């Protein structure tokens with residue numbers, strides 16, 4: 726079966742933002758609103774709960790043919806049959822993760838505001854790279870800030886899909902898509918909203934029209 730492309734709303738289900746009781750339902754609502762990728766991010770829960778929730782989200786994502794990525798933990802990703810794992814500078818190196826997951830699963834890599842890191846990640850076998858934080862992030866207020874022009878430079882330098890993250894709203898997200906972001910990774914703007922499905926839809930709509938900066942009207 727062909728894998729869906731890495732494009733669109735990338736909803737990050739973070740257990741610090743949404744309660745474990747509501748997590749699975751919340752992810753189903755984000756998918757109903759148009760999320761095309763889902764990441765499970767649980768930095769604090771006990772191991773048994775982390776695994777149970779990881780499995781539950783794997784089932785929902787599989788039912789809807791949505792890409793499912795586990796944050797940080799390649800063993801957990803493999804255990805629940807996720808499509809991949811996302812790693813950053815405090816996590817296992819790409820080569821180790823690739824060795825653990827094999828060639829078919831996705832490895833996503835955080836590159837912060839550093840294009841050189843992304844070039845290296847692509848060469849090491851990353852399936853996508855993520856840059857941020859593009860705006861002040863309520864989830865990670867201390868995150869290093871990235872400039873939108875980085876997306877333009879990344880787009881012309883890299884072949885792998887480019888994900889933008891950090892404080893992204895439906896309003897400021899349009900600029901990131903126009904600058905070349907293939908996907909927008911969002912926590913607060915989706916999962917801290919009273920109507921998760923409607924919130925997700927507003928991001929998904931940013932990918933429905935052609936928004937790249939080369940667009941011009943017919944003369």
Ligand SMILES: Cc1ncc(COP(=O)(O)OP(=O)(O)O)c(N)n1
Nearest residue numbers: 796811812813814835855888890910
């Ligand atoms: C899509 C995406 N981009 C960036 C991150 C951040 O990863 P990392 O720097 O490893 O930080 P933590 O999320 O682990 O705190 C991400 N998770 N997803």
Ligand SMILES: Cc1nc(C(=O)O)sc1CCOP(=O)(O)O
Nearest residue numbers: 857858862864891892911912913
């Ligand atoms: C997990 C994470 N990583 C970031 C980075 O810049 O690498 S910003 C971030 C938090 C994103 O959450 P929100 O949509 O609530 O701002």
Ligand SMILES: [Mg+2]
Nearest residue numbers: 797812813816
């Ligand atoms: Mg990490």
